[in-house]
Amino acid sequence: MALHSWNTQVARAEKIFNGFTETELYTPVAPGKNRILYLYGHLAVYHDLLKETLGLGKFTRPELAAVFLQSPDNPGDTTLSPAELKEYWGSIHNELKELFTNLPAEEWFKRHNAMTDEDFEKDPSRNRLSVVLNRANHIAYHIGQIILVKPTNN
Amino acid sequence: MALHSWNTQVARAEKIFNGFTETELYTPVAPGKNRILYLYGHLAVYHDLLKETLGLGKFTRPELAAVFLQSPDNPGDTTLSPAELKEYWGSIHNELKELFTNLPAEEWFKRHNAMTDEDFEKDPSRNRLSVVLNRANHIAYHIGQIILVKPTNN
Numbered sequence: 251m252a253l254h255s256w257n258t259q260v261a262r263a264e265k266i267f268n269g270f271t272e273t274e275l276y277t278p279v280a281p282g283k284n285r286i287l288y289l290y291g292h293l294a295v296y297h298d299l300l301k302e303t304l305g306l307g308k309f310t311r312p313e314l315a316a317v318f319l320q321s322p323d324n325p326g327d328t329t330l331s332p333a334e335l336k337e338y339w340g341s342i343h344n345e346l347k348e349l350f351t352n353l354p355a356e357e358w359f360k361r362h363n364a365m366t367d368e369d370f371e372k373d374p375s376r377n378r379l380s381v382v383l384n385r386a387n388h389i390a391y392h393i394g395q396i397i398l399v400k401p402t403n404n
Numbered sequence: 405m406a407l408h409s410w411n412t413q414v415a416r417a418e419k420i421f422n423g424f425t426e427t428e429l430y431t432p433v434a435p436g437k438n439r440i441l442y443l444y445g446h447l448a449v450y451h452d453l454l455k456e457t458l459g460l461g462k463f464t465r466p467e468l469a470a471v472f473l474q475s476p477d478n479p480g481d482t483t484l485s486p487a488e489l490k491e492y493w494g495s496i497h498n499e500l501k502e503l504f505t506n507l508p509a510e511e512w513f514k515r516h517n518a519m520t521d522e523d524f525e526k527d528p529s530r531n532r533l534s535v536v537l538n539r540a541n542h543i544a545y546h547i548g549q550i551i552l553v554k555p556t557n558n
Contacts, residue, residue, distance in 0.1 A: 251406065251529050255537045280434035280552045375405050383409045383537070387544040394548035398434045 252358075252386070253350060259389035260343055262363050263293060266393060269401040272332040278325070279395040286399060288323035291330055294339045295319055297346060304378050305363040306349045309344045311338070327359060353378075371399070406512075406533045406540075413543035414497055417447060420547060421493070423555040432479070433549040440553060442477035443546050445484055448493045450475055451500060454539060458532050459517040460503045465492070507532075522548040524534060 267275075267290050275287040284292075295318040301307030309315075317329045332339065358379045361370035370376060421429075421444050429441040438446075449472040455461030463469075472482045484492065512533045515524035526532060 251537060252532050254529060255541060259541060283552055370440050375408060383405060387409060387413060387541055390541040390550035392542040394545035396551065398437055
């Protein structure tokens with residue numbers, strides 16, 4: 251069920267990003283706020299890091315954290331083009347899909363790497379599944395913003 | 405875990421709504437978009453209805469659906485004042501908290517009222533918990549929008 255929640259939000263975000271033209275991706279979600287392009291990268295980088303947080307894989311492009319995780323959007327930033335974003339998004343989510351599909355059920359209830367053994371003993375509900383639920387909510391949060399900009403072709 | 409996700413989002417939304425002054429609640433989240441006040445009512449009415457969707461309680465104020473669920477915001481609407489919204493929100497979420505706390509674990513895996521027995525047989529993951537997870541994502545979606553307006557006292 252938690253995975254269903256994750257898959258639903260990822261598919262929804264992907265469909266929305268793909269609904270914008272390249273030019274529209276440069277639109278901010280509201281005056282003075284993050285551009286859609288930034289949120290595209292923000293979610294992709296956060297999910298790239300997610301592999302490492304879950305202890306299932308490697309953060310493939312840590313050099314992107316400074317731009318997309320540690321800072322809000324800089325409207326002049328051109329780190330990743332729309333085409334590069336689309337490719338990066340696809341590769342990260344394909345990798346996660348494979349990792350999630352192959353993870354045995356009991357592994358989902360183990361602790362993730364962002365907490366210590368001691369903390370986990372105190373609160374075993376903070377496991378891998380709870381991280382994925384949290385990330386699904388995080389996607390929904392940003393979809394709510396992106397949806398404020400109406401794509402021309404939808 | 406699903407309940408934790410729900411509780412986290414409800415608490416977060418409540419804190420954010422309470423951070424705005426009454427006047428600020430009338431601000432749209434972006435030019436021409438829903439006012440915060442509308443989203444406050446939208447979430448409260450949707451969660452009022454949630455009791456009925458889950459088959460656990462009654463939709464106490466169905467007359468509010470037309471304004472807050474079936475239509476986008478009408479900037480001239482004054483159906484509920486900020487004080488009334490706050491009271492309604494509090495009563496709905498207190499009621500849900502009690503219902504959820506007292507629901508035996510196995511009841512969470514039963515089907516909700518928005519689907520038929522036949523559909524449930526086909527996909528038993530569409531149970532009460534999955535509805536609550538979905539609603540938690542829905543709260544996050546709107547928090548993402550509300551957060552675009554900065555309250556003066558935060």
